[in-house]
Amino acid sequence: MNVKPFQTVYIGLDLAWSERNPSGLAVCTGTPAGARLVQPPSRLVTNEAIVQAIRTAIGDAPAIVAIDAPLIVPNETGRREAEAELAAAFRRYDAGPHPANRRLLRRYGGVRGEALLAMLAADGFGYVPAIEASMNGRFIIEVFPHPATVVLFRLPHILRYKARPGRELAERRRELGRYLRLLRGLSSGDPPLLGSDDLWKGRDLDQLGPSALKAIEDEADALLCAYIALYGQRWGTARCRSFGTAEGGAIFTPYWAEQA
DNA sequence: GACTACTTCTTGTTTCGAGA
């Protein structure tokens, strides 16, 4: 991929906890003033495929990879400080994060995020707990889409588009359709994300089953992760906040300007 | 056999009702 000088590549990765399930990946390029989607969201399975896709996308350019998955998990049991703080701030919006610990993640083959960090370190990437405005280089951050949707789209609670016991397919379709419309609206956001206007437009969600909906969810979350990276570089701590610590794991998310 | 759909599991917090 040919990236213009001084442009940053913003990569969103909705990372599955194990390689048994596909992960969504979206690639945008631009500057803190705005970016364009250059690679429509896709789904990849293995760590190798993900790393190769990232290497192909970034070339020699600086890049920020925003990953929706636990990256630093030092605790054997319980939950991380980041999850406790995030839950306290966003629980009223039903955006409580899933507890992550090594014992739980061992069921899925270990902390996949740590493995990816190690693989991408060879390409000059370093883990950071937060993005500062206009920072330049190659960074990896951990993000969580639900709080981001609440803040970016000013929602009273999260969009309930994920499969849950008792949640009807019709509700999932309705909420996912709403989510996709909001994502397309980022073309007029601050910063704007262009090129996503036609995404999923030809898909009739009412005709899709749970698996097809899940695939679109993964792609949509990947796109939002990429936008969080762009948003973070645009606003930094003025409109974003990092929960937790670098040592114990941190989750970076857009935050209300008056409270960030 | 491959795919889809549904249920269950795990961890931790919040809410609500019952009892002291």
Next chain:
DNA sequence: TCTCGAAACAAGAAGTAGTC
């Protein structure tokens, strides 16, 4: 009023049953 326990809810993934 306070404490305790049960239920509900969030998340991602595994396991199982059903269908083609």
